[in-house]
Amino acid sequence: MNLRMGSQLFVDVQIPLLWGTRAILEDPAERLSIINLAGEQAILEVLEDEPAQGIPFAPSVEGFVIMDARGTELYKVNPAGKSITPLSLKLLPVTISRDAIRVGTNTFQGNMVSGFGVGISVTENGIGLGGPIPPGLAALRV
Amino acid sequence: MKVLLNSDIAYSQRLQSALPRQLAALADACRERTFEITLPLTTVLEFERQQLAIAKGERDALTAAAATLDLHRISHGEFKVEELIKTRSLADLFRDAGVKVEVVSPTIEDFNDAHRRASLHLSPQLPNDKGEDEMRDLVIWAISLRVAKKEGGALLLSRDRIHTGDLGKDEANAANLAVVSSVDDALRYLKIETPDAQLFIELLAPVWKDLPAQGLPVPPEVSVVDVRKARFVRGASGASFALATVHVRLESGGETAVVIQLRTPAEGGHPTVRVFDAEENASIDAFGLTPVDSLLATDRAYEEKLERLRTVLGE
Numbered sequence: 001m002n003l004r005m006g007s008q009l010f011v012d013v014q015i016p017l018l019w020g021t022r023a024i025l026e027d028p029a030e031r032l033s034i035i036n037l038a039g040e041q042a043i044l045e046v047l048e049d050e051p052a053q054g055i056p057f058a059p060s061v062e063g064f065v066i067m068d069a070r071g072t073e074l075y076k077v078n079p080a081g082k083s084i085t086p087l088s089l090k091l092l093p094v095t096i097s098r099d100a101i102r103v104g105t106n107t108f109q110g111n112m113v114s115g116f117g118v119g120i121s122v123t124e125n126g127i128g129l130g131g132p133i134p135p136g137l138a139a140l141r142v
Numbered sequence: 143m144k145v146l147l148n149s150d151i152a153y154s155q156r157l158q159s160a161l162p163r164q165l166a167a168l169a170d171a172c173r174e175r176t177f178e179i180t181l182p183l184t185t186v187l188e189f190e191r192q193q194l195a196i197a198k199g200e201r202d203a204l205t206a207a208a209a210t211l212d213l214h215r216i217s218h219g220e221f222k223v224e225e226l227i228k229t230r231s232l233a234d235l236f237r238d239a240g241v242k243v244e245v246v247s248p249t250i251e252d253f254n255d256a257h258r259r260a261s262l263h264l265s266p267q268l269p270n271d272k273g274e275d276e277m278r279d280l281v282i283w284a285i286s287l288r289v290a291k292k293e294g295g296a297l298l299l300s301r302d303r304i305h306t307g308d309l310g311k312d313e314a315n316a317a318n319l320a321v322v323s324s325v326d327d328a329l330r331y332l333k334i335e336t337p338d339a340q341l342f343i344e345l346l347a348p349v350w351k352d353l354p355a356q357g358l359p360v361p362p363e364v365s366v367v368d369v370r371k372a373r374f375v376r377g378a379s380g381a382s383f384a385l386a387t388v389h390v391r392l393e394s395g396g397e398t399a400v401v402i403q404l405r406t407p408a409e410g411g412h413p414t415v416r417v418f419d420a421e422e423n424a425s426i427d428a429f430g431l432t433p434v435d436s437l438l439a440t441d442r443a444y445e446e447k448l449e450r451l452r453t454v455l456g457e
Contacts, residue, residue, distance in 0.1 A: 001456040027454050048447045051376045058373050059337035061143045061295035061318065071373050071385075078294055142451055 004028070006101035011114040014133060015140055017101065018118045020091050023140050024084060032082060032096070034066075037137040044142045049079035090124045103127050143336065144180040144244075144293050145172055146286050148279075148300030149188035151325065152232055157196045161235045164325040168299075169239035171332045174370070179236050180296070182285045183247045184278045189232040197229045248281050252288060256280035266310025268303060279304045290319035297321075299328050333389075339369035342386045345404050349415040356417040358390065358400060365391035368399075382406040387420055 003010045005026045010016040017024040021038035022045070034046035044052040045066050051057035056067040062078040065087065073087040083095040092104035100109040103122050108129065113119040117133035145168070154162060161169060172179055201223040211218050236243045248256075259267055259280045266283060279302055286305075290296035295318035300306060306323050314321055320335075322328045334343065343366050353360050372386035384404040391397050401418040 001454070003454065025451070025454060027450065033451050033454075044448075044451075047444070047451060051374075053376050053441075053444060056373050056375050059341050061337060062293055067373055071371065080294055081292070140455060141457060142448060142455065 006096040006108070007099045007110050008101060008108055008119065009112040010119045011112065013113055013115070013119045014117045016119040017094070017122075018120070018134075019084065019094055019122045020089055020124070021137060024094060024096075026082065026096050030082065030098075032077065032079060032084070034077070034084070035140060035142060037140060040138055042138045042141055046077055049077075091122055092127070094122065143175070143177040144289050144296040145177055145328065146180045146182065146282075146289060146296055146298045147185050148282055148298065148302055148305060149185040150301045151299045152185060152189050153192065155196070157193060157200060157227065157229065158235060159230060161239050165236075166239055168325050168328055169236055169241040171329050173239070173241040175332060175336070177332065178242045178244060180289055181233055181236070181243060181245045182282045183245055184282050184285075186232050186245055188278070190229065193229040197227050200227050246285055246289065248285055249288070252281055252284040255284040259283075265313060266304050266307060268307060268309065283310065286319055287313065287317045290317040294318060295320070297328060297331060299323075299325065333368040334366055338372040341374065342369050342372045342384055342388070345384050345413070346388070346402065346415075349404065349413050352415050353390075353417065356415060358398075358417050359393045360390050361393045367391055367397055377406060
């Protein structure tokens with residue numbers, strides 16, 4: 001896909017921003033969607049700044065918290081601030097602004113990523129720019 | 143959620159080695175809900191100043207007592223008043239209570255904002271000659287607005303007329319800054335006026351009258367005291383499944399905690415409610431979130447959103 005997100009230009013990239021096992025997308029109207037690619041089938045968790053159907057959540061002052069089926073709080077989404085903050089997930093927080101993508105204290109600004117499986121990759125171990133899709137992830141389809 | 147404290151809420155006439163009862167209750171409420179106490183540095187410093195003054199008084203009294211004993215040649219052990227009488231920071235007192243605490247220093251923008259408000263007599267300050275338009279109150283106001291805007295909302299505890307008057311209400315509303323004037327009001331806010339509690343009560347209200355048939359003898363009017371661990375599953379048009387531990391007031395005047403499950407049928411109509419004994423299972427975690435029937439329902443607006451996402455994905 002080709003997508004401009006947080007001043008980065010992703011060209012011919014399959015997953016622009018992979019946060020753990022979750023693809024984070026911001027559409028041209030700056031609405032966030034999050035898709036969990038763990039397992040055999042992709043599960044849509046956030047659709048255009050709102051919890052997706054069938055996904056456990058709780059509203060919060062800042063936005064909402066996405067949970068698993070047992071009620072464990074996974075991460076919170078601030079639609080106004082365009083930020084995703086881990087709760088039980090061991091990942092760095094992500095904020096997508098018009099001029100940058102911030103991952104923890106790291107800032108990606110004005111990059112072009114072309115021809116990679118993953119544009120920006122955030123794992124428990126670190127951050128990467130341009131790389132292959134990790135094995136075992138479901139196809140990015142909704 | 144961030145809970146900010148003005149210095150008047152933490153004011154004490156005694157030397158504090160632990161949080162006073164009311165603030166301990168606030169700390170407990172925040173800890174249970176994973177809310178964070180945010181202390182403007184101004185509040186921390188004012189508390190420190192008060193505590194140092196009290197400590198000085200106590201040290202002076204102790205020193206004087208020792209001098210009196212010495213004067214009358216009455217023996218006593220050696221001691222150092224500074225080691226016997228110590229002050230503790232407000233932040234440490236909250237940390238000891240197990241709640242997450244952040245001390246926020248004013249930025250140059252906060253100072254400039256407060257200076258402008260003070261100089262031009264802008265809201266929320268009240269024009270007066272009684273010293274109530276102090277710069278530090280305006281700094282705390284500037285910090286509170288900044289934190290609320292950054293976090294998407296916050297709660298400020300303050301009894302100060304500058305913070306609680308009408309002049310700042312529009313500004314506070316715009317920043318989603320709630321202002322309460324007592325710990326009791328804050329506890330009420332944290333229990334039933336948080337977004338998750340409000341949504342649950344909103345869903346519960348239409349089936350409230352069904353609760354007595356479920357063995358929960360509640361009065362006719364909705365009487366929810368506390369909502370905890372609320373969770374929801376979105377259906378075709380809003381939350382169609384909800385679960386929470388709810389403290390309700392009974393018709394007898396007592397209170398009880400139960401787990402309440404709400405489900406809205408896919409085809410619409412009257413929601414169903416089930417009540418579980420909270421103590422039987424000890425924890426709401428015993429209840430899993432089952433898929434909702436309404437996932438099968440058509441929702442044109444949702445489908446349109448899905449189509450837009452599919453376009454982004456290039457499907």
